[in-house]
Amino acid sequence: MTEYAILLPDNETQWEQADESTRRTTYARHRRFMELLAERGHQLTGGAELTHSRTATVVRGTLDEVTVTEGPYAESVEQLSGFYLIRSDDLADLQQLSGLLAGDGAVEIRAVVPDSDPVLDAGRAADPSAGAGAGAGTVHGADSAGNRSS
DSSP, X not given: OXXXXXXXXXXXXXXXXXXXXXXXXXXXXXXXXXXXXXXXXXXXXXXXXXXXXXXXXXXXXOSSSEEEEESOSSOOSEEEEEEEEEEESOHHHHHHHHHHHHTTSOOEEEXXXXXXXXXXXXXXXXXXXXXXXXXXXXXXOOOOTTOOOO
């Protein structure tokens, strides 16, 4: 199975100003999306709704010399508002289901680079008792019940 990230851009100002009915409708759409994922054999492995981009920090530099600035990496009307991580063998169906989240807007789907460390992989091949190593089999993300999109 391939793991995919579904990236959810949104207009944060509109979301902050949304009334309770709009929020309930949006969250219901996400619950339905998660139900359909399970019904169709996709595996939800993680995800989260993100805080407003004004709370973001940008880190630049190296381990020895770091500069931290406040605010999002890029200033734009739409910011990344959340994401899902999903394992699937059927990208076409996943794209179809993602239309439920896209609505009048859009979502972006990308394959996730599999966890791999060539040095650890070589060691495991030579010595199966070497263990999984850091990052192997990592479950990414958190509870996705709060994801949202336009």
